[in-house]
Amino acid sequence: MHALIINGSPRVKQFSNTDKILEKFTAGLRECGCSVEVYEISVRNDWEKIREAFKENDNIIIALPLYVECVPGLLMEFLEGLAPKDENTRLSFILQSGFAEGAQLRCGENYLRLLAGQLGCKYGGTLVKGDNFGIRFAEGKERDKITEPYRKMGQIFAQNGDFFSDECRKFTGPEIFPLPLRLFLKLLFKTVQRKNFQKVATKWGCTKPLDYKPYKEK
Amino acid sequence: MVLIINTTSNSNMSEILKGLLNQKKTDFDVIDTADMNISHCMGCGHCWLKNPGTCVINDDYAGIMQKIITADQLWVISDTALGFLNHKGKNVFDRILPILCIYLEFRGDQMRHILRYDKRTDIGIIYQGEANRNYLQQWLDRCTDNLDSKSLGAYPVAELKEAAKCMH
Numbered sequence: 260m261h262a263l264i265i266n267g268s269p270r271v272k273q274f275s276n277t278d279k280i281l282e283k284f285t286a287g288l289r290e291c292g293c294s295v296e297v298y299e300i301s302v303r304n305d306w307e308k309i310r311e312a313f314k315e316n317d318n319i320i321i322a323l324p325l326y327v328e329c330v331p332g333l334l335m336e337f338l339e340g341l342a343p344k345d346e347n348t349r350l351s352f353i354l355q356s357g358f359a360e361g362a363q364l365r366c367g368e369n370y371l372r373l374l375a376g377q378l379g380c381k382y383g384g385t386l387v388k389g390d391n392f393g394i395r396f397a398e399g400k401e402r403d404k405i406t407e408p409y410r411k412m413g414q415i416f417a418q419n420g421d422f423f424s425d426e427c428r429k430f431t432g433p434e435i436f437p438l439p440l441r442l443f444l445k446l447l448f449k450t451v452q453r454k455n456f457q458k459v460a461t462k463w464g465c466t467k468p469l470d471y472k473p474y475k476e477k
Numbered sequence: 478m479v480l481i482i483n484t485t486s487n488s489n490m491s492e493i494l495k496g497l498l499n500q501k502k503t504d505f506d507v508i509d510t511a512d513m514n515i516s517h518c519m520g521c522g523h524c525w526l527k528n529p530g531t532c533v534i535n536d537d538y539a540g541i542m543q544k545i546i547t548a549d550q551l552w553v554i555s556d557t558a559l560g561f562l563n564h565k566g567k568n569v570f571d572r573i574l575p576i577l578c579i580y581l582e583f584r585g586d587q588m589r590h591i592l593r594y595d596k597r598t599d600i601g602i603i604y605q606g607e608a609n610r611n612y613l614q615q616w617l618d619r620c621t622d623n624l625d626s627k628s629l630g631a632y633p634v635a636e637l638k639e640a641a642k643c644m645h
């Protein structure tokens with residue numbers, strides 16, 4: 260099997276969480292004998308080349324971050340220039356996001372199902388998982404802990420050719436967090452997490468409080 | 478104040494709305510962005526972690542952001558593509574990110590970002606071209622949940638007058 264993989268994140272590769280996820284996912288694919296070619300839509304100069312690859316390939320995965328509940332504007336612009344295909348092409352998706360609960364990604368997933376049809380392709384399902392905001396800020400083992408599970412998903416895709424299996428469905432985790440966990444996280448958000456965000460901000464050279472209001476409210 | 482952002486090159490719609498809203502004596506502001514420069518969001522994260530609330534991209538969206546945070550309603554007029562808003566319409570939504578802080582809370586049973594400003598801006602969509610209306614409505618509900626505001630609905634251009642009735 261050969262797979263064309265398009266990273267739909269507007270973020271440059273170096274900082275893209277999707278890219279780190281794809282590192283593991285494609286490793287899984289390769290381990291199971293699947294060859295891959297990967298492109299980034301953040302490189303606008305490559306768009307013609309990627310559109311050509313979209314035309315040539317019949318097994319395509321678009322991996323993307325959820326942006327305001329749907330497809331990032333830049334990816335939308337790229338997609339608008341694609342020539343529609345036919346049912347011989349299978350289009351699958353890896354949808355990942357910042358918020359952690361499965362329910363956060365369903366609206367985006369619903370669009371991707373529609374999108375496959377809009378592009379004339381057969382829908383190969385969407386691998387759905389949130390809680391990926393921190394990849395960019397994690398390194399080494401800490402980062403691997405978040406991204407490593409995607410290797411298994413790559414292996415499964417190499418076998419099945421789609422994301423419809425139970426294992427892929429379970430990969431999402433809980434749709435909504437149970438109340439005790441929510442209460443615990445609420446506390447965490449107000450304390451440890453705020454401190455951690457402030458630490459990162461200081462490293463980035465931020466001199467203002469993170470809830471600073473630069474615009475006048477009248 | 479009702480803020481209308483027309484991302485299409487159909488300025489006729491802006492004119493019709495201005496007429497209707499003047500009749501109703503509604504306080505409004507129409508921005509035609511066809512000749513403006515509005516980039517996509519590149520997800521750099523600076524508006525959350527480096528220069529909180531300010532987008533690094535120095536284009537025409539800065540003026541729009543100032544207006545959004547004082548508007549009672551925001552209406553985005555957009556062309557469509559692939560059953561959804563086209564990228565120009567979507568970019569207006571993606572670039573709204575600095576209105577949220579990075580801090581999280583639970584609202585209802587889901588995680589949300591804490592709003593940076595006190596104002597809550599309800600949002601409506603007017604779309605020109607083929608789109609999946611059900612999906613747009615569902616999507617707008619989610620967007621406005623994130624902004625702690627209400628959806629005003631998604632209207633095809635043919636229902637421009639119905640949309641105008643909800644503008645106040």
Ligand SMILES: Cc1cc2nc3c(=O)[nH]c(=O)nc-3n(C[C@H](O)[C@H](O)[C@H](O)COP(=O)(O)O)c2cc1C
Pocket residue numbers: 268269270274275276277278324325326327328329355356357358359363389391392518519520521571572574
């Ligand atoms: C403009 C913008 C909008 C976003 N909207 C959402 C959202 O609606 N829900 C969510 O869970 N995460 C959202 N995120 C978070 C990203 O999906 C998340 O950080 C992702 O891991 C980024 O991947 P990337 O680095 O490959 O772009 C948004 C991020 C940005 C920059």
